Amino acid sequence: MKAIIATFWRDVALLWSGGGGALAPLGYFIGAVVLAPLAMGPDRTLLAAAGPPLAWVAAALAVLASLEKLFQADLEDGSLDQMLLSDTPLEALVFAKGAALWLVVGLPLAFAAGPAAIALQAPLERVPVIIVSLLLGLAAFIGAGLVGAAVAAGVKRGGVLIALLVLPFFAPPIIFGASVAAGQDIDAALALLAGCALFGCVLGPFAAAAALRLQAE
Amino acid sequence: MKAIIATFWRDVALLWSGGGGALAPLGYFIGAVVLAPLAMGPDRTLLAAAGPPLAWVAAALAVLASLEKLFQADLEDGSLDQMLLSDTPLEALVFAKGAALWLVVGLPLAFAAGPAAIALQAPLERVPVIIVSLLLGLAAFIGAGLVGAAVAAGVKRGGVLIALLVLPFFAPPIIFGASVAAGQDIDAALALLAGCALFGCVLGPFAAAAALRLQAE
Amino acid sequence: MINFLANPARFMSATAWVAPAFGVLAALLFVIGVRDGLFHSPAEQFQGETVRIMYVHVPAAWWSLGVYTFMAGASFVSLVWRHAMADLAARAAAPIGATFAAICLITGSIWGAPTWGTWWEWDGRLTSMLILFLTYLGYLALVAAVDDEEKASRLAAILCLAGFVNIPIVHFSVEWWSTLHQPASVLRPGGSSIDASMRAPLFTMAGAYFSLFVALAIAHMRASVHRRRVEAARLRAAGAGP
Amino acid sequence: MSPILSVHALGIRRGGRLLFEQLSFEAGPGDFIEVRGANGAGKTSLLRAIAGFLRPSAGAVEFSAAAAGLHFLGHQNGVKGAVSARAHVDYWVGLFGGAASDALERVGLQAQAELPARVLSQGQARRLALARLLSAPRPLWLLDEPAAGLDANGRDLLAGLIDAHRREGGVVVAALHESIGSAPTQTLNLGAA
């Protein structure tokens, strides 16, 4: 347990200090949300329809952007070897790393989605449920992302590869999340999102740990 | 000149071998293009209006994803020191690296945009000009991206930071590119895109080289 | 069987004839299937002649799912028992499966244009199939990107198993979501509902695709074994010196 | 005395080439095994196989039931540039279940404790990695060229740490190109066979 907590806080500190803290993924998110209306032009009704789903795409891409180095740095600087030597199973340490990512990147993103959704013409009263759905969805993204990041950790320019590997797994949360954002079947979609999140958080660390053991060879 | 050519081919080889060759950015592009309609639902008219611009956002993000390691790896493994010691100015070597990126990532992306545009309901006859516009736009993206990648090279989890730095510069090409994709003012927009590309390719390497000199300290 | 073939030497001697034999079989079945499908079978009452795309589309769709399932099985064997030949089998199957998936997507689009009035629609079946194609691409990209072959295979096996969730989604998508795509009429509980005059050429073509898959996969595996032998010899030669 | 570590008929193959085979040795409390060999002989590979990172192609590595855990010091320091030296030790204490420690003082980094590891010089970073060995007591130390980058004072310090560990009944297996102060109980020569 001590090892899990130590890993969690260390990763929170690393995520915070590297790359401009929580500000940077947030900036990425906001940037993507801003690019979309630029590309689509000023048509209000179009934005209102296309906007909230886009916030989801932007959130998915923001998570993607922070996945690349998650394990690659550990592999290169020898930290992974040390994690393998801990008495605590690697699965638990990977889970701790995922939780840290969720705290430092996921949480601010979900709360930034509020203003973003409003800017993209979502109705005000739907903002809280959008935030909740993003919290769940980001957990699902991170669960799937752990696997992609672990599998591609040994690859030099892995960022793009990770994206290719995990994007298919991002599809279900995005579909359900967008339906929340659009106000359709909110309860059912939230339940399905929670299912995705649980699935990702439980299976993700196992698959990721298996891949990391191979990477250490 | 020999040094420029050597750098160009080395980077082509590195980009090709690391991260799954040209396949990976392509897959990322396709993935991002797939996520958007997933999020927006099957509304045909909405897609037709929002889709082609989205292809541009996706292309921008695909370039972003491959920028992160462009200089960071060189900085960490000591290759940057060697580039500084060449008799050829660093600006020219940076240009060669950018050109390699354009060849390995940009070219396949632009050609993948054809099918993607069709999937996003663009009219068939507009596909060639969309491809040309992307070729120009990607050159502009890479020019701007070089600067961001150079500035953020020393930062550990720089990917997100690069995104933040570069996204504002991506706005003009995206605006003109989207107008090409939407079929408005095609000639004027293409001319402006060519201007952006020229601007990026000329100024980008200078600014990037200046930033890299500081990184070597 | 698996245990027997796990040894590369035994695999090589046991399969020397398999690839050419299945290649010939595939050619035969393609000739029969194309003849029956394109010339001897009836046009359909609603779709007319376009229905003939079915003989290309449907087997490609089936086998793109089938090949992935095979890969998942091989991946499981590879991860649990560390069989080198299971690695090779999964890797050999991937490009073939990706091609089948691409054929399914392309012919489906071509078929959709006249019958549904659109090339593409973001419905459950089409989207999940596209995601399957992307999963294939991801698998191939990963295998290409990791340069240690054995490690690449194991890592790709993990990815392959994770991606297997999509297979039932592709198959049942027509039931779970209301879609343009028609529900299963052949592979469904309670037997096929398709007319025999179409069923025969359809199954012939399915057999042809399968034979082609076996021939190509075995040929690919044999080539890999040969390549490894050459590389091992080269590395042994590099053994001298520091 | 029952051995803490025993290696039976170990063989390692990398990229299809056999590095060595039929390597057997045992190490009990206080033993110091020196691994020698030319560049590329397989020293690193041997240590990684003992640590369990690398799957050997033949043979087995066994640990006595009583002894639990090992420390591995590789060519890479396992150090994060953004984190201070002190925070590294705290993390290792948590990861390996040690108790609060004076590790930094013992490796001579007290002055650099609050600096981010990024600004440490090569030898200072190596000392920080040595501090890991002291963050939690573990009977087996696997050291891969531990003296790399250390100055004369650092080498003495390293020899002192190894001697102290041996006195407490620990085992040290180290890949070396040059002798360090502590006298080995056995020297394995890789690639010499």
Place this chain on the structure above:
Amino acid sequence: MSPILSVHALGIRRGGRLLFEQLSFEAGPGDFIEVRGANGAGKTSLLRAIAGFLRPSAGAVEFSAAAAGLHFLGHQNGVKGAVSARAHVDYWVGLFGGAASDALERVGLQAQAELPARVLSQGQARRLALARLLSAPRPLWLLDEPAAGLDANGRDLLAGLIDAHRREGGVVVAALHESIGSAPTQTLNLGAA
């Protein structure tokens, strides 16, 4: 003989702390300057300042007009894992304007020429970095702990390369913790003042 390299009253400050100041020396053809100092004394910083990577806080570094170019071998090898050893040398030949070379043979890597650098062992990668010095002739070599990771044979080889370079009128400035085979013309002690 006019000096190839002259350093005047150099001072370097890192993170607000003065590492050394008023360091002056000259080196002409055939000279070998050894830089000594404890871990953190500033050896790497000095070499990087001479190479022009680091801006000194005081003083100046001058090169004779005739001599052009220098080679720098740092703690990092400057080697890419995905690229073969041979391709590295080809790249360096292009980058530094050399001619086709037998560099790999001279550092003893002919057998590993086609292997990707990733699979090279620590010492083999260091030898590859040494091959860079041979890929194009340059009068000044700046070497930062060049022997790190090399076996006994590798050290001899290094001493031989340095001697050959000196015989051809080159200058070598090397940061070292231990003497290597070649006899220095001058030894700078950092931090000893």
